[in-house]
Amino acid sequence: MGEQISDGGRETAKAAKTAAAGGSASAKKAAPARKTPARKTPAKKATAQKATAKKATAKKPAAKKAAPARGPAAKQASARKAAAAKSSAALKKAPAPRKQVVAPKKATASVPAAPAKTVAAHPQGESRTALVRRARRVNRELAEVYPYAHPELDFENPFQLVVATVLSAQTTDLRVNQTTPALFAKYPTPEDLAAADPEEVEEILRPTGFFRAKTKSVIGLSKALVEQFGGEVPGRLEDLVKLPGVGRKTAFVVLGNAFGRPGITVDTHFQRLVRRWKWTDETDPDKIEAAVGALFPKSDWTDLSHHVIWHGRRICHARKPACGACPIAPLCPAYGEGETDPEKAEKLLKYEKAGRPGQRLRPPQAYLDAGGRAAPPLGAG
16 A cells, blocks of 8 residues: 555656646747747848848939939039029010110300200209299399399490490490490491591590490491491391401390390390309300300390399499398398498499489480489580
8 A cells, every 4th residue: 555655656746747847848838929029030031131122222213313412513503504594584585675875965066056955953953943943033033123124325226226235345335325426426327337437436436445446346347237238237146246346245235125036145244143143154155145045935035134234233243242232132142242231232332223323325214214314425524
């Protein structure tokens, strides 16, 4: 009984060992599930490598195409091509540029046939429009101050006026008016003066100064009137300036006051005042005539000449202008060059503005009605 038990016990122990061994074996089989996945076999590795190579081969062309854009040189080349394409497209669409038309410069004649239509802007920046307005306002103001303005040479016909105007060079109108009564009393027509003895004429004209040259001029123009115009004074500028001693200034005096044809008389007073008023900076009489004439309607030219010359003789003198007594002082850019004190300026006034005689021995009635006084004859004191 004891051996059977021992044998049974041995079998039981063996069974236990067998069970234990089986348990460990099953534990070993189950262990791989708990560990990390096992490495791929060489066959699987080769298959994966082939798949990766195929994918890389498929991606290479795209990489090759995109590669040029990644480098700096490639980017610059691409930018140049794009800019060239844009510029060519713009040139195709853009219209052809227009040629700039430049007006040719006008030639300036030394003696213009008519006043110019353009006037240079004032040096201080005054616009042409402002200059025209100011100049015309000055003329309107002067027309109110001198409503009786007239040519200050005594004459009864065009012949007397042209002779008197020639004689007025380098002297006063008063001196001419005091001299011509004796001249016209002895030589009333162009025919008479053309046949006159030069020495007798010189003696009459002596008080006017430069009497020899003036004698030659008046006898010469009288002969020209007789020979070329039948003893009549022509009414055209181009004819008048052909006469001995007759220039544009004299011609415009005759045309404006004997024939009623507008003209600007640019004498020394006119030249001085228009520059003082900054109407022009020109110094040549013909250029002054053109510049000032362009500021006014042609119909105003003759009266404008009278207004300016009268103002220059009575108030706006060359050396001592009476600024304090000037009616257009607010419009004058040269105000202050002369005496500004009203009382002192009043003493500088001349002719009727100072209660004294004018320059004509036989002035128009309108002048006398305005308070003007006739000048005394030569030798009257």
